[in-house]
Amino acid sequence: MSKETRDANAEGRPSYKDTLNLLQTSFGMRANAVKREPELQSFWSENGIDLKLGLQNSGPIFTLHDGPPYANGPLHMGHALNKVLKDVINKYQILRGRKVRYIPGWDCHGLPIELKVLQSMDQDQRQALTPIKLRKKAAAYARKQVDGQMKGFQRWGIWADWQEPYLTLQKNYEAAQIKVFGEMVLKGHIYRGLKPVHWSPSSQTALAEAELEYPDGHTSPSVYVAFPAVELPAPLRDALSTEGVELPGDADALGKTLQVAIWTTTPWTLPANLAVSVNERLDYALVDDGEGRLLVVAADLIDSLATTLERPLVRKATVKGALLSGLTYRHPLLDRTSPVVIGGEYITTESGTGLVHTAPGHGVDDFHTGQKNGLPVLCPVDEAGTLTDEAGPFAGLNVLKDANPVIIDALETAGALLKQEAYGHRYPYDWRTKKPTIFRATEQWFASVDGFRQQALDAIDRVEWTPASGRNRIEAMVKERGDWCISRQRTWGVPIPVFYNRSGGDVLLNADTLAHIEALIAEHGADVWWEKDEADLLPPAYADQAEQWRKGTDTMDVWFDSGSSWAAVSSQQEGLGYPADLYLEGSDQHRGWFQSSLLTSVAVNGHAPYQRVLTHGFALDEKGRKMSKSLGNVVDPMVIIEGGKNQKQEPAYGADVLRLWVSSVDYSADVPIGAGILRQLADVYRKVRNTSRYLLGNLHDFNPADDTIPVEKLPLLDRWMLQRTAEVMDEITEAFESYEFFRFFQLLQNFCVTDLSNFYLDIAKDRLYVSAPSDRRRRSCQTVMSLIIERLAGLIAPVLCHMAEDIWQNLPYEVEETSIFQRGWPTVPADWRDPSLSEPIQRLRELRAAVNRVLEDCRSRQELGASLEAAVRIETRNPELESALNWLNENGDAEADGLRDWLLVSQLQLGGEPWAELLADQTDDTAIIEVSRARGIKCERCWHYESDVGQHTQHPTLCGRCCNVLNRR
Numbered sequence: 001m002s003k004e005t006r007d008a009n010a011e012g013r014p015s016y017k018d019t020l021n022l023l024q025t026s027f028g029m030r031a032n033a034v035k036r037e038p039e040l041q042s043f044w045s046e047n048g049i050d051l052k053l054g055l056q057n058s059g060p061i062f063t064l065h066d067g068p069p070y071a072n073g074p075l076h077m078g079h080a081l082n083k084v085l086k087d088v089i090n091k092y093q094i095l096r097g098r099k100v101r102y103i104p105g106w107d108c109h110g111l112p113i114e115l116k117v118l119q120s121m122d123q124d125q126r127q128a129l130t131p132i133k134l135r136k137k138a139a140a141y142a143r144k145q146v147d148g149q150m151k152g153f154q155r156w157g158i159w160a161d162w163q164e165p166y167l168t169l170q171k172n173y174e175a176a177q178i179k180v181f182g183e184m185v186l187k188g189h190i191y192r193g194l195k196p197v198h199w200s201p202s203s204q205t206a207l208a209e210a211e212l213e214y215p216d217g218h219t220s221p222s223v224y225v226a227f228p229a230v231e232l233p234a235p236l237r238d239a240l241s242t243e244g245v246e247l248p249g250d251a252d253a254l255g256k257t258l259q260v261a262i263w264t265t266t267p268w269t270l271p272a273n274l275a276v277s278v279n280e281r282l283d284y285a286l287v288d289d290g291e292g293r294l295l296v297v298a299a300d301l302i303d304s305l306a307t308t309l310e311r312p313l314v315r316k317a318t319v320k321g322a323l324l325s326g327l328t329y330r331h332p333l334l335d336r337t338s339p340v341v342i343g344g345e346y347i348t349t350e351s352g353t354g355l356v357h358t359a360p361g362h363g364v365d366d367f368h369t370g371q372k373n374g375l376p377v378l379c380p381v382d383e384a385g386t387l388t389d390e391a392g393p394f395a396g397l398n399v400l401k402d403a404n405p406v407i408i409d410a411l412e413t414a415g416a417l418l419k420q421e422a423y424g425h426r427y428p429y430d431w432r433t434k435k436p437t438i439f440r441a442t443e444q445w446f447a448s449v450d451g452f453r454q455q456a457l458d459a460i461d462r463v464e465w466t467p468a469s470g471r472n473r474i475e476a477m478v479k480e481r482g483d484w485c486i487s488r489q490r491t492w493g494v495p496i497p498v499f500y501n502r503s504g505g506d507v508l509l510n511a512d513t514l515a516h517i518e519a520l521i522a523e524h525g526a527d528v529w530w531e532k533d534e535a536d537l538l539p540p541a542y543a544d545q546a547e548q549w550r551k552g553t554d555t556m557d558v559w560f561d562s563g564s565s566w567a568a569v570s571s572q573q574e575g576l577g578y579p580a581d582l583y584l585e586g587s588d589q590h591r592g593w594f595q596s597s598l599l600t601s602v603a604v605n606g607h608a609p610y611q612r613v614l615t616h617g618f619a620l621d622e623k624g625r626k627m628s629k630s631l632g633n634v635v636d637p638m639v640i641i642e643g644g645k646n647q648k649q650e651p652a653y654g655a656d657v658l659r660l661w662v663s664s665v666d667y668s669a670d671v672p673i674g675a676g677i678l679r680q681l682a683d684v685y686r687k688v689r690n691t692s693r694y695l696l697g698n699l700h701d702f703n704p705a706d707d708t709i710p711v712e713k714l715p716l717l718d719r720w721m722l723q724r725t726a727e728v729m730d731e732i733t734e735a736f737e738s739y740e741f742f743r744f745f746q747l748l749q750n751f752c753v754t755d756l757s758n759f760y761l762d763i764a765k766d767r768l769y770v771s772a773p774s775d776r777r778r779r780s781c782q783t784v785m786s787l788i789i790e791r792l793a794g795l796i797a798p799v800l801c802h803m804a805e806d807i808w809q810n811l812p813y814e815v816e817e818t819s820i821f822q823r824g825w826p827t828v829p830a831d832w833r834d835p836s837l838s839e840p841i842q843r844l845r846e847l848r849a850a851v852n853r854v855l856e857d858c859r860s861r862q863e864l865g866a867s868l869e870a871a872v873r874i875e876t877r878n879p880e881l882e883s884a885l886n887w888l889n890e891n892g893d894a895e896a897d898g899l900r901d902w903l904l905v906s907q908l909q910l911g912g913e914p915w916a917e918l919l920a921d922q923t924d925d926t927a928i929i930e931v932s933r934a935r936g937i938k939c940e941r942c943w944h945y946e947s948d949v950g951q952h953t954q955h956p957t958l959c960g961r962c963c964n965v966l967n968r969r
């Protein structure tokens with residue numbers, strides 16, 4: 001079909017469509033993000049629009065110090081939430097003119113990577129593996145993982161110093177970490193002590209949790225044992241007396257009368273018993289066992305114990321666990337008196353007696369309870385699992401072979417055995433030898449938190465925690481935590497740089513050795529510890545003693561690695577601040593990185609490494625469940641961006657929709673994500689995009705230099721639009737300043753849909769399309785649109801960075817800045833602000849909404865099509881509306897502020913006589929609204945119904961207004 005035929009109507013006259021000023025823009029309706037976003041990212045990197053922009057800023061430094069993700073595995077929604085939040089903050093600060101250098105980090109050491117390397121090898125290869133070979137493989141593996149994750153982060157539009165990230169395996173990082181450790185040593189915060197670890201007697205090594213298996217069918221010889229009391233604390237004696245239980249004062253007599261009952265599945269640990277622990281909140285009963293003695297057991301367990309012990313148990317008295325504290329008892333097999341102490345919530349009434357046999361050398365809970373109560377760490381078991389001399393008469397027995405039966409016999413002989421029974425339960429085995437493991441205290445390195453606990457608490461107090469509950473969390477944890485065990489019996493890590501005397505006893509760890517090893521690591525990396533022998537690792541002054549020293553084989557806890565990042569990165573590198581302005585991680589990091597960073601920084605420098613800590617929750621599915629492969633509810637950020645296998649079900653939304661999701665959620669709690677939520681977000685994204693497209697598309701013939709109308713000369717509606725934009729800009733700025741990005745999301749959506757699309761731009765259509773191109777009523781509207789689109793692009797830039805740049809690249813006129821990010825954060829010109837406009841226009845918007853409801857009513861009855869088919873009569877019944885109408889009448893611009901045009905109807909009558917023929921009417925407190933069909937004929941060009949259509953010979957189907965426009969062309 002030729003253009004001529006298509007545009008000609010039945011009478012063969014030309015179509016007037018071409019005389020309208022229609023939308024023209026290269027800014028697509030669809031984002032086409034899979035192709036367009038990478039193009040924009042290339043544009044940024046080619047033009048230095050990224051991190052470099054932040055470095056060039058002259059404002060004060062803003063440091064968001066990155067918490068290093070673990071360099072293992074594919075990226076998930078948790079990474080997306082974390083990194084996008086950080087990027088939104090950084091981009092906002094860059095736009096605000098702050099000097100921003102964001103260095104991304106990765107946590108590269110530790111067991112998971114060590115295991116990955118081991119799992120990739122067969123048995124023979126593993127046998128031939130030396131520590132240094134393992135370390136080289138682990139480093140290569142970690143670097144590969146870093147590369148993969150980095151590509152993902154970059155595709156999300158994250159700006160960072162990708163050329164020089166920090167990795168905990170870099171030599172300068174490792175050296176800085178050694179320095180932190182060294183300073184803690186020199187300040188007396190590091191000591192060596194015993195701590196129970198999983199120990200495999202069969203391979204004579206400590207094992208990590210990940211190296212344990214729990215095979216079915218393990219059975220232990222469990223025993224119920226009674227420990228005779230020696231002395232009662234006065235409050236307990238008084239409490240019992242009130243309940244009518246009087247006990248002898250003499251120790252021997254007391255021990256025969258009162259005994260505390262415990263239960264254990266490891267009788268071999270009884271020689272290491274140093275306490276019995278109770279839960280201070282539980283009720284404990286003294287029960288008569290029918291054999292002339294009172295046993296102390298948990299009150300809730302009386303019945304089940306009576307069955308198990310096969311004897312009647314008659315309650316004589318009940319006391320709270322707290323009262324039992326301080327009771328002392330005699331070890332039934334050894335000449336030793338020990339106390340009852342308060343344990344923790346791990347003591348329950350699910351099994352046993354509710355009183356827990358406590359051997360701090362052989363259990364983690366036991367150890368912590370021991371620490372709290374000042375008990376020593378007794379471990380009478382050697383590396384092979386043989387009881388030592390400290391086990392008295394049982395020395396020489398093996399804990400996994402003959403120790404249990406001998407000890408049980410001895411208990412029976414001593415009259416302390418209440419019951420023995422086989423007990424099936426989960427029990428840890430060595431994954432290599434398939435033999436049972438034990439808990440055994442070994443020499444470990446600790447940071448003594450007591451040495452700087454108060455300083456740490458003071459530092460917490462000075463930090464700003466968002467949400468505020470974070471302060472209580474970390475405060476409680478730091479208050480109650482024990483010393484920090486920082487040594488690991490692993491290979492893939494930073495060495496604890498200590499030398500042990502080969503003849504036992506002392507260790508070599510001082511300023512000289514620390515400085516020397518730090519220098520070696522700075523030069524060669526931590527591998528040097530494994531590559532060189534003692535003679536080369538010791539400082540020159542100790543060279544002649546090399547023979548007597550053996551280098552340690554422990555590495556540091558990986559939390560010490562990442563917890564030293566303030567020392568390796570933010571306090572050391574140019575363009576960064578220490579303490580950093582902000583740390584931002586998941587809320588589990590109060591236990592992890594926030595805390596380890598705080599402890600090391602406080603121990604060395606006496607203050608926190610951050611000024612503010614922001615936490616986010618975790619990504620859940622739409623039903624609020626954790627994501628897991630087995631539930632099939634895992635959302636993959638890459639699938640959100642690139643689409644899934646079935647693009648109908650999983651369309652490619654692009655990185656901006658992922659980023660919009662991050663901005664939309666209240667991240668202080670756990671946040672949901674799923675297909676339904678993504679569809680809604682894509683809808684919001686499209687609305688913002690289409691609003692922007694409409695603004696751009698109507699500026700194709702607008703040249704700001706020549707066509708701009710000064711703000712003070714703009715019609716009322718235009719000035720109101722600028723005033724409204726100013727309000728929104730203030731609120732969005734406030735939302736970014738307070739890190740409440742969900743408010744940005746709501747404000748943006750409301751601004752685009754309610755203020756622009758449904759109101760201002762809806763009314764503007766006539767001015768934009770129908771007027772002559774250079775009419776003042778059109779240029780004034782274009783002036784406003786141009787002012788708004790340039791600011792809207794800036795306001796969305798931190799979140800919808802790709803769309804913002806795309807808008808900028810499609811501005812139809814010249815601007816000074818190559819990129820939106822060079823423009824800076826949008827500011828409100830002073831002459832935009834005119835709050836006096838808000839009140840009357842709000843009244844008129846409400847009137848417009850009311851009229852629209854009546855028109856909609858007519859439309860739904862199919863009595864009316866477009867609103868221009870309508871004539872409306874309004875009679876005000878409310879003084880505010882009355883004065884708003886008067887205000888508009890007196891101040892409104894003749895060409896642009898006609899209420900008839902604002903209502904999009906062809907005729908409007910204010911006041912006057914009621915109409916006879918109505919399509920609909922409505923009366924409320926504000927106004928009477930009457931709607932009838934518009935008089936006149938529809939103008940073919942502007943669709944208004946006018947009485948003068950048909951009176952113009954040159955254009956018989958047009959209204960006079962349109963004729964005028966055409967005659968001036």
Ligand SMILES: [Zn+2]
Binds near residue numbers: 961
């Ligand atoms: Zn017309």
